[in-house]
Amino acid sequence: MAPPGAGRAGPSPGRTNVFPAEAKEIWKTYGKIQALKGVSLRVSSGEVLALLGPNGAGKTTLVRVLVGLLSPDRGEARLFGGDPRCWRSRRFLGVTPQETGFPPTLRVREVVDLVRAHYPKPAARDHLLEQFGLAAKAGRMTSALSGGERRRLSVLLAFAGNPNLVVLDEPTTGLDVEGRHTLWQAIRTFRDEGKAVLLTTHYLEEAEALADRVAILHQGRLLIEGTPEAIKARVGLKQVSFFAPGLPELSHAVRIERVGDRFVLYTSDADRLVVELMEKRVAFRELEVRPLRLEEAFLALTRGEA
Amino acid sequence: MIRLVFVHLKYELLALLRMPGFLIPSFVFPGMFFLMFAAPYLKTPETALKTTTSFMAFAFFTVVFFQYGVGLSQERENPWVPYLRTLPLPAGVRPAAYLLAGLLFALAAALLVAAVAGLATPFHLPAGRWPTLLAALVLGAVPHGLMGLSLAYLTRPRAALALANLIFLPLSYLGGLWMPPELLPGWARAISPWLPTRHWAELVWAASEALPWPAASLLALLGYAVFFALIATWAWRRGTG
Numbered sequence: 001m002a003p004p005g006a007g008r009a010g011p012s013p014g015r016t017n018v019f020p021a022e023a024k025e026i027w028k029t030y031g032k033i034q035a036l037k038g039v040s041l042r043v044s045s046g047e048v049l050a051l052l053g054p055n056g057a058g059k060t061t062l063v064r065v066l067v068g069l070l071s072p073d074r075g076e077a078r079l080f081g082g083d084p085r086c087w088r089s090r091r092f093l094g095v096t097p098q099e100t101g102f103p104p105t106l107r108v109r110e111v112v113d114l115v116r117a118h119y120p121k122p123a124a125r126d127h128l129l130e131q132f133g134l135a136a137k138a139g140r141m142t143s144a145l146s147g148g149e150r151r152r153l154s155v156l157l158a159f160a161g162n163p164n165l166v167v168l169d170e171p172t173t174g175l176d177v178e179g180r181h182t183l184w185q186a187i188r189t190f191r192d193e194g195k196a197v198l199l200t201t202h203y204l205e206e207a208e209a210l211a212d213r214v215a216i217l218h219q220g221r222l223l224i225e226g227t228p229e230a231i232k233a234r235v236g237l238k239q240v241s242f243f244a245p246g247l248p249e250l251s252h253a254v255r256i257e258r259v260g261d262r263f264v265l266y267t268s269d270a271d272r273l274v275v276e277l278m279e280k281r282v283a284f285r286e287l288e289v290r291p292l293r294l295e296e297a298f299l300a301l302t303r304g305e306a
Numbered sequence: 307m308i309r310l311v312f313v314h315l316k317y318e319l320l321a322l323l324r325m326p327g328f329l330i331p332s333f334v335f336p337g338m339f340f341l342m343f344a345a346p347y348l349k350t351p352e353t354a355l356k357t358t359t360s361f362m363a364f365a366f367f368t369v370v371f372f373q374y375g376v377g378l379s380q381e382r383e384n385p386w387v388p389y390l391r392t393l394p395l396p397a398g399v400r401p402a403a404y405l406l407a408g409l410l411f412a413l414a415a416a417l418l419v420a421a422v423a424g425l426a427t428p429f430h431l432p433a434g435r436w437p438t439l440l441a442a443l444v445l446g447a448v449p450h451g452l453m454g455l456s457l458a459y460l461t462r463p464r465a466a467l468a469l470a471n472l473i474f475l476p477l478s479y480l481g482g483l484w485m486p487p488e489l490l491p492g493w494a495r496a497i498s499p500w501l502p503t504r505h506w507a508e509l510v511w512a513a514s515e516a517l518p519w520p521a522a523s524l525l526a527l528l529g530y531a532v533f534f535a536l537i538a539t540w541a542w543r544r545g546t547g
Contacts, residue, residue, distance in 0.1 A: 090394040097389035105324035118393040
């Protein structure tokens, strides 16, 4: 499948068809654990790609390979066409640090300046502090920040170098509602400027709201990638829910969940299921038919039901 | 590249200056120990010169050994370091800044010893001998910094501080950094000539008296530097997998 934006020029001068980030058949083993088993993935300019997967699926390993922190056993990682382990390839990359690690005796302003100093055309410091709601805390030592403030500083630093690709690992974990809103806005603006975002998240709601494309990793393999709609369609199931006193055997439901009087049925053919319900004289009330949420598609896929 | 070294040096120094737990032991203690335990007994210019320069080596040793031994082993567990590795940061920049910061602090601690000696003892070092003395101090700091580095890579952070003290205090004493080796007990005098600290002291004493540097000590320090460089490299590789 051709990702959107393929063929658009990357930021490396004079080069076309360069992807901000690209993984080619990456294998990585830690001791006895095979973390990645031949994963290929592309992040294109002007898109938000959400990397989903249960814990231990290999998301963090893949991100660490793409930003140059780990060498793959086999396969190749590329950042703007270059080797991510070479510092020049990282000139247009922004990453979130873990918020537990800021140098405790440096001030917020100093940490921002330290990171900005590495980039050819960094973003303006005061603008960044304003944008992420830290202007009033600029003179604070990082050790005196609250959990939410540390989280915001960590996200700010990913944008500090005015990069063309930001990699955000679980960006909204620990953010309050306002902080999350600010970040989502920053991500959309950034994407609309033709830049690329790779984010890992546990919140499927977040992926559904933000991502142009979703890639699901499971047990070190790329299970599926595509738009959230395409993934939901790929699972091919619809959800039929209603209240009823009980149910007979149904041939058109692949899974049945029951909470009290309420039934949730998953089916590949909602029309026939409803006809079957009527033929078998099920006394249902408040019938609803709707497509799967991404979360349900995700669960179906990672359980191997697709 | 050079600009980035200075950026990192600036923030390294700033962070250290605001950390009294680091600053006071490594910067102030050598001068303080000198004032309490050595200065009262230094009545002649000769003994003052020898003991002051020994304590200057001790000051260098304190800073380089603890900064590399303990400082680096604690930094290994800090998630800030892998983050810095995702920045467009050439590989040599941080070690260079770290090294420069260590040398600047070591120099400051050694000059504090010299200043105390100038006030409290008949210590006098002719201006022309200062550059060779500083060269001897810096040269001897290399194997001892590498020794700290080996310790950092070989141990767990919690163990590093205790181990560093267990190594650091006997080496200082037996090497003659606190009192001339002639005054050590017999068993200590027997061990002393084998220790890197003793060879460092020999170099420093020779420099302070404008004598040629003893070739055996130069060679021994070089040997120790190679030895600890190999250990550090091996331990570092083992740690990164």
